[in-house]
Amino acid sequence: QKEVEQNSGPLSVPEGAIASLNCTYSDRVSQSFFWYRQYSGKSPELIMSIYSNGDKEDGRFTAQLNKASQYVSLLIRDSQPSDSATYLCAVKPVDSSYKLIFGSGTRLLVRP
């Protein structure tokens, strides 16, 4: 079983819709979770971090964390074609290092 799992997609949504990206993780004691966006040919860009159960909103982005279900999601409201990218979920294990465990990413396509 992979430590961080994501559906590879592509997830295709029409412009203006809500895109829902999901991620599950295997280490029950993980405390820190991140969403990165990666455009084709570019490096990942941090868009959200979440540490507590519940929702965290930042503009059109909402991260949701459910530690009991070992599940973290990212909602993108009013999706735009410019949101088309690969979204990487990352989890920090409970250890002394700064290392992150990345999922393989979900490719999002927003249709004009």
Next chain:
Amino acid sequence: GAVVSQHPSRVICKSGTSVKIECRSLDFQATTMFWYRQFPKQSLMLMATSNEGSKATYEQGVEKDKFLINHASLTLSTLTVTSAHPEDSSFYICSAPLAGGRIEQFFGPGTRLTVL
């Protein structure tokens, strides 16, 4: 967010040559940096953890003698791909967490290496 730079952004070299990639934290000090490799349409693969003032920690399957890492200062880590071969062609990306207990990692723009 914090700024991490990489140089060069793109390099093309002949097989057998060595290539050095620099990763700099521009507005913060980084005692730890990470080096990743990403092949086309594949996920990020962590290669090694670069530690300022001590040896790098390599992930399983990554040859430490082929991928030399030096973390000479609190703002600079270098990755040298020695005797590069076409199969080393990839997108190499570094990242660094902010200091002061912050754990968010910020990525450099990446270096695209093509070995002919």
